[in-house]
Amino acid sequence: METTNTTAQRSFWERYAYAIKAIVIGILVLVLLIPTAMIMGLINERKHLQQQATEEVSAKWANAQTITGPVLVVPYTEINVIKTETAVREEEVLRYACFLPEQLTINGQLQPEIRKRGIYEVAVYGSRFQLSGSFTAPDLAALNISSERLRWNEASLAMGISDMRGIGNQVQVLWNGQPFVFNPGTPPGGLLGSGLQAKVPLAAESVDSAGASFTINLQLKGSGEVNFSPVGKTTRVNLQAGWSDPSFDGAFLPDTRKVEDKHFSAAWQVLHLNRNFPQSWILGNDKYDIHDADFGVKLFLPVDVYLKSMRAVKYAILIIGLTFLLFYFIELLRHHSVHPLQYILIGVALCIFYTLLISQAEQLGFNAAYCIATLLTLGLVTTYTVSVLKKTGTALAVGGTLLTLYGFIYVIIQSEDQALLMGSLGLFIILAIVMYFSRKIRWEALGR
Template sequence: MEWIFLAVVALLGLGLALLGGFVFLRWLARLYAAPRRPAHPAADAARPEVGQPAPETENRPTMETTVPAAIPSRREACPDQETRALLRTPLARFSIVAFIAVVLLLPLMLVKDLTDERASLYRSVVRDISKAWGGEQQITGPILLIPYSERQITSRTVRNEDPKAVGGEEYRVIKESRLVPGYFVLLPARADFTCNLDPQERQRGIYRSLVYTARLRMAGHFRLPPLESLKRIAPDLESVDFQRAFAVVGLSWPSALRTVGPFVWNQAELAAEPGTQPFTAVKEGFRIPVPLSPDVKQYDFSQELVFNGSSGISFTPVGGVTAVGLSSPWPHPSFRGDILPVTREVSATGFTAVWDIPSLARSYPNLGTLKTWPDRFTSFAAGVALYESASHYHLIERSVKYGILFIGLTFLAFIIFELSLNARLHPVQYGLVGLAMVVFYLVLLSLSEHFTFLPSYAAASACTVLMIALYAGAALRSVRQGFSVGLLLTALYSLLYAILQMEDYALLMGTALVLVMLGVLMVVSRNLAFERI
């Protein structure tokens, strides 16, 4: 964006330099084209030539004649009037006003930098609140880990101490057998998640952040695979330790847990333990020891959790079939992730959404081993973000981008009033009007940090419109034109608010505004002759 701004400023500066040079050359041309001061004939006759004696006069009474002095022309009498007249030409007026508009880009950029600084501070506060309350949560699991041992045979070559004793062989191969521990990773055959999000606001100083409290119930069942399936992925399987199995539940911010219900495992209530080791693919969460029996083929589970979070929530589809039901009174959800909900209902009172995700939608299997399990399997998820409509900092930043356009439209209106009233405004007056329009964004930024955007925008625009309208009426010495300026600015700021609210059509409306401005310029300059420039 900076190089675009510099390019625009360079082009405007070049255009103003060309216009200024053209005006200066025309001024020089008019100055040297002025007729020289004519000499009086009587004075020339009375002046003796160089080297000749002065003529003698007769001693007779003569009537004293007063030689009238040459009347200087208007240009000779008032040489500064040429410059004043030149500055009153339309080209010079447009050049001066355009230069003032370009200079006002500097305070506009300062306001934009201030907006970015305040927005950065706001994001920093939001991050601090998220760290204390809980960040964006992702639920993964439960995932069953079953310890096993497999026999591993290794070979190594050693030198024989007495090759003759072993038939002349200098080296021999020694095979060693040892048991290597490992874990089977088993995903549930079905996993159902029902979650309700209760949105809340947390405040630190003048800044507010949207957070939520989630009430989650998860349920489903596991099916133990037959021994043949286990040997298929671990060919050297020696034994399976079903008694030391445990389930892992992943939660991005376990510190945000408020209530952890018992883990119901085939009607038995089990307690959870912190940590997910050795399952490093899920870095945060907790684990539950779940003793298994090879004689029981299906295990049902359920658990209820209450935890805090912010920004959004997502679920990793770990089940053979994963069903997720989300509801919240927040009216602005933003569904995201790799899979969109099957059904959704969004209204002013909240939203509900349902996902139904089969195992074929993901890239990892239902059964595997810990050493071959993909580390980034949690990147495939489905969820929702509690979307906040564009923050006031974002809206102010967008409005500043239209600042030079609105200043140009206002200056154009003043030029039209000048031509229609045959009045002249001083460049300082243009500068004060432009500064008032720049201060509008500063007032809007200050108010929006304490109030909502709409009343802040209404108050800032009302102050600016009233101030400029009264000043214009006094400068143009016309109450009617001051009222017209007020109506124009009211329309402009109303249009700006509409552009800010309709982000999808902002470019279209801004382009239409530029076309209207160009059309008005063409209408104003349609009868402009080159000689009048």
């Protein structure tokens, strides 16, 4: 009786051995997703180190810069009537009105350079800007302010600089041809986060009749990007830089641009109708975000090895799953037995591909690292397959299939815009090939 049971159990395991092997292989694929998740964590850690390196360099040089202004700020007195149970009294309160320029033209020249922190590169720049333009007679009726209450002789010209450490010269303004020196500080009311202001005493008669013109020369250092706030009723920005990979960013793209091998130039024109704040308002009473319409350019470093490496790791389940499926079909069609431990070793080799990719991409760039990691992995897997299957032709077929898979993944990673289309078509073709070869397997014979 015991012999009969043993024979029945043995018959069961032998009859469904191919199905059990398939289940074991599927479990192994899922188990190997654990090291791929750990590799994703490693990529995020290396990317975080890169960000820290960028922040450290920027902290010593200067952060990304945003130039805002100039803005004319004029204090005025406002009479508030305060009523109590016993009396009525008047209280004089100091307010500030801000006026934006009628015309603003910014001509700039960037001198970018690469700074290194260990193996990481950071784009920084020095720059020279000339800001020029004019203010027209302010529309006081729109603000409901009488000219007599404005303290023209206490007016100041304010300009926002996001990182004051980057200022490289003693900034002054030629106001109607007369020089005035800027000092640190911004007007009250929260208009500008940080910046400069210069006293420009005015006479009510001159402002009402002719307005005022200004010219400001500014030397500024920064990191990564530079932005501008379109505070003029008409704002024109002309920018040139010795950089081959600009990334135009913000609320407005340039009207004209020219990008060459080692140089680019761009020009913007923004009207007051394109933004969401007026030409004048009272600070404290009205809240406007003048940075909502900022625009500018980033000094783009084209090789983002961590982004591409992360995208490559996301296809790990495809590589591992199809490789194991290939070996499984070889077992069924060629009657070669592959031990589960050998599947694990092959899967680990496929996972190590990604650590090779990341470590070399930081030094050599993504494309060269991908080729080297692919050749090393294919060489290892193919050589091991020869020793497992004892057939060089089959091992070379395995290596060729893996080479095709890695090449397919590489094309998808490079073609970011067409990745979904190419991936869908590629998976469809792979499924068709699997279905074609699976029809040669006589499943009923395996069961017997």
